[in-house]
Amino acid sequence: MRYIGSKRTVLPFIKTTIEETYGNISNAIVADLFAGTACVGEMFKREGARVLSNDYLSFSYALQIEKIKLNGIPESKRSYLDLISLLNAAPGKEGFFFREYSIEGSSHGEYTRNYFSKDNAMKIDGVRTQIELLRVNGEISEDMYFLLIANLIDAVTRVSNTSGTYGAFLKVDDPRKDLPLSLCASSFVDNGKKNECYCKDIFELIDDLKGDILYLDPPYNGRQYPPYYHILDTVTKYDNPAIYGKTGRRPYANQISPFCVSEKAEAALFDVVKRARFGNIYISYSTDGIIDYEEFSRKLKNLGTVRVFLMQHRRYKSNSAESEIQKKKLKEIIIHVEK
Numbered sequence: 001m002r003y004i005g006s007k008r009t010v011l012p013f014i015k016t017t018i019e020e021t022y023g024n025i026s027n028a029i030v031a032d033l034f035a036g037t038a039c040v041g042e043m044f045k046r047e048g049a050r051v052l053s054n055d056y057l058s059f060s061y062a063l064q065i066e067k068i069k070l071n072g073i074p075e076s077k078r079s080y081l082d083l084i085s086l087l088n089a090a091p092g093k094e095g096f097f098f099r100e101y102s103i104e105g106s107s108h109g110e111y112t113r114n115y116f117s118k119d120n121a122m123k124i125d126g127v128r129t130q131i132e133l134l135r136v137n138g139e140i141s142e143d144m145y146f147l148l149i150a151n152l153i154d155a156v157t158r159v160s161n162t163s164g165t166y167g168a169f170l171k172v173d174d175p176r177k178d179l180p181l182s183l184c185a186s187s188f189v190d191n192g193k194k195n196e197c198y199c200k201d202i203f204e205l206i207d208d209l210k211g212d213i214l215y216l217d218p219p220y221n222g223r224q225y226p227p228y229y230h231i232l233d234t235v236t237k238y239d240n241p242a243i244y245g246k247t248g249r250r251p252y253a254n255q256i257s258p259f260c261v262s263e264k265a266e267a268a269l270f271d272v273v274k275r276a277r278f279g280n281i282y283i284s285y286s287t288d289g290i291i292d293y294e295e296f297s298r299k300l301k302n303l304g305t306v307r308v309f310l311m312q313h314r315r316y317k318s319n320s321a322e323s324e325i326q327k328k329k330l331k332e333i334i335i336h337v338e339k
């Protein structure tokens, strides 16, 4: 999926930097505590590491269960493929997504919203209700529940009338909107290890974890993540939130991240590194981030040996109407702290 700050395209840079400084990670415990799409943790898992993963967004938790925790299809009374077929055949329903995020459902209210076609919005309601029923009736385990939600999230991202985030819907329909919503079964990376996933604010978790390598990929600008991914969080929670405004966001006042606030970001990140009980810490950042990485690197020298690695790549830019990829060159960096 398209995600602000995704490291999908720079995985080789992260892998090489860690291999050159730490060595082989196959026997290491590696944590990725700003996991987002979980693609970095999945790369660590592929290398054989035992992975601990976290992000405070609910939808990320579902993706983490799918990509990080599960080493295969979770045990279940009903077969996974049967469940996918059952969900794909679920009848549509005039529920929350229909009422709030399709033109047909929302035009009776204060705001008309165009995130999904009528059929897909109703289908999301139908599928999500069915997943809840399976859980309430004890037919699926907790892991299967989140796996099916992850499959629904993936399906939703393929039919959304947006430029990739959910900060707004498109004024002119994207052809994606007319594709039928359809869930696909996952394939799994098996590292044979007990991987762990969390959905917490990093400050509630950092003191409790211990391991060899900590990878940190905090936000690097002032854009808070929750309003950009509110719809995916609502797919996950399906909790009838009191959404507001033209774009129908969930309230997120209790999720304001200090890493997106220029006066707070540096102290917050320093605090995480200081408290971390990991010998090797790797911080992904950008040279045009709200933290001055050179000054920050100097301060980090109070905590250990510091080295900075640089590479250039292209930035995914979501908030300009048409040009999704801005070919502006940014320097992707990794700050390595060996405590």
Ligand SMILES: C[S@@+](CC[C@H](N)C(=O)[O-])C[C@H]1O[C@@H](n2cnc3c(N)ncnc32)[C@H](O)[C@@H]1O
Pocket: 003, 004, 005, 006, 007, 008, 033, 034, 035, 036, 037, 038, 039, 040, 054, 055, 056, 057, 060, 200, 201, 202, 203, 217, 218, 219, 220, 225, 226, 257, 258, 259
């Ligand atoms: C740059 S993105 C990570 C992208 C990820 N590495 C990927 O490739 O998909 C930063 C992530 O930090 C999460 N985040 C921001 N503040 C947080 C906090 N206080 N605690 C936990 N996660 C937080 C956001 O939800 C977002 O997913």
